[in-house]
């Protein structure tokens with residue numbers, strides 16, 4: 001059996017990160033995210049590209065968004081270096097999906113289906129310790145005492161990213177850019193849709209079975 005090439009799609013809060021990590025462990029493949037790939041290739045020479053800066057690092061240090069063509073190149077490098085992968089957080093739009101089909105063959109495309117109201121509950125319920133950074137959720141993993149960190153007694157805060165207005169805006173941006181990607185794979189007949197509202201174990205087992213079948 002060759003090492004599986006897996007693409008995991010889903011909205012923010014659908015559980016892609018958690019499930020990708022478990023899949024990577026289970027099948028002994030790389031968990032590839034755009035963020036990690038960028039950090040690992042900060043000093044890649046991109047001077048041959050028609051870009052403003054010569055390295056991804058220069059964009060990051062200037063506080064500017066790394067252009068799509070550079071992100072594409074970095075993802076390509078990460079996938080080429082991986083012996084089997086689960087790709088998480090890419091492609092974010094149709095152009096990237098087309099690029100991806102040029103550089104690799106996917107064995108399975110999994111979409112984690114979670115309703116918007118559930119996503120909003122999950123994302124707005126997140127709390128993080130102001131002192132040590134420990135993560136909590138008011139509903140799914142609450143601290144022993146409301147608002148107080150179990151680890152260090154620090155105050156639990158809601159990050160600006162997790163307020164309801166910001167969450168709804170993140171979901172709107174996702175829907176506008178990434179829903180067409182989901183549709184694209186659905187039209188191609190390669191999309192496997194998995195109910196993402198079960199327990200993390202149930203969801204993992206469902207994905208694992210699909211990947212085992214496809215690889």
Ligand SMILES: [Zn+2]
Pocket residue numbers: 129130131132133134149150151152153154
């Ligand atoms: Zn703490």
